Amino acid sequence: MDRATMQERFDRLVWRVEEARIKRSEHHIVKIVAVSKYTDEESIRLLYDLGQRAFGESRVQSLQERVEKLDDLPIEWHYIGRLQKNKINHLIRANPFLMQSLDSLELAEAMQKRLAENGVTMECLMQINSAREESKAGVEPEKAEEVYLAIKESCPNIDLRGLMTIGAHVDDESVIRESFETTYSIFERLKNEGAQICSMGMSRDFELAIECGSNMIRVGSILFE
Numbered sequence: 661m662d663r664a665t666m667q668e669r670f671d672r673l674v675w676r677v678e679e680a681r682i683k684r685s686e687h688h689i690v691k692i693v694a695v696s697k698y699t700d701e702e703s704i705r706l707l708y709d710l711g712q713r714a715f716g717e718s719r720v721q722s723l724q725e726r727v728e729k730l731d732d733l734p735i736e737w738h739y740i741g742r743l744q745k746n747k748i749n750h751l752i753r754a755n756p757f758l759m760q761s762l763d764s765l766e767l768a769e770a771m772q773k774r775l776a777e778n779g780v781t782m783e784c785l786m787q788i789n790s791a792r793e794e795s796k797a798g799v800e801p802e803k804a805e806e807v808y809l810a811i812k813e814s815c816p817n818i819d820l821r822g823l824m825t826i827g828a829h830v831d832d833e834s835v836i837r838e839s840f841e842t843t844y845s846i847f848e849r850l851k852n853e854g855a856q857i858c859s860m861g862m863s864r865d866f867e868l869a870i871e872c873g874s875n876m877i878r879v880g881s882i883l884f885e
């Protein structure tokens with residue numbers, strides 16, 4: 661992609677986020693994570709050069725490769741994909757800024773063991789399956805608070821910072837809204853427990869997500885496709 665096209669897309673995105681966040685509140689700040697899974701390193705460098713600092717990857721191997729190849733740039737890397745237990749050590753080595761897809765107590769306990777062995781900690785978000793879709797990972801909304809507290813209790817090397825969800829994959833806006841509202845209400849109840857980040861909204865639904873309280877969006881195709 662050429663620089664002018666990237667600049668135009670990025671500016672347009674920033675303006676739409678700006679309008680959506682001000683609609684909610686002047687004090688509501690939203691962080692943009694550019695999901696680079698569809699694109700090449702050159703486009704990541706281009707977007708970095710235009711001012712973007714947070715990037716997300718959904719495969720451990722791609723994350724590792726990019727952390728290495730782009731280590732001349734102080735990029736903040738986010739891991740947003742499903743994590744298989746046999747990849748935990750690879751993820752620890754890649755050392756992301758934020759792991760957003762902690763989707764069960766079982767995974768948390770497996771990560772805890774490896775993190776402790778390596779003598780490191782990792783900042784994570786717990787993923788909620790807010791649309792209750794079979795194909796999606798995440799903790800069921802009904803069990804979310806209980807599981808969040810259990811992870812906090814039993815995993816001292818995991819620093820839980822909040823929640824992540826993927827909106828319902830449907831056309832009906834009211835159904836998507838419901839999945840965001842469900843997640844936001846859990847987030848509000850967990851604020852006492854230190855939850856600060858509510859990561860929701862992708863290219864197709866980030867304005868709605870921000871309207872529902874999201875303070876972190878993860879967008880890929882709108883920038884890179």
Ligand SMILES: *Cc1c(COP(=O)(O)O)cnc(C)c1O
Nearest residue numbers: 695718740862863878879880881
């Ligand atoms: C791919 C992906 C995104 C970005 O999706 P777009 O629709 O391209 O914006 C966000 N979150 C997760 C978890 C993803 O896997």
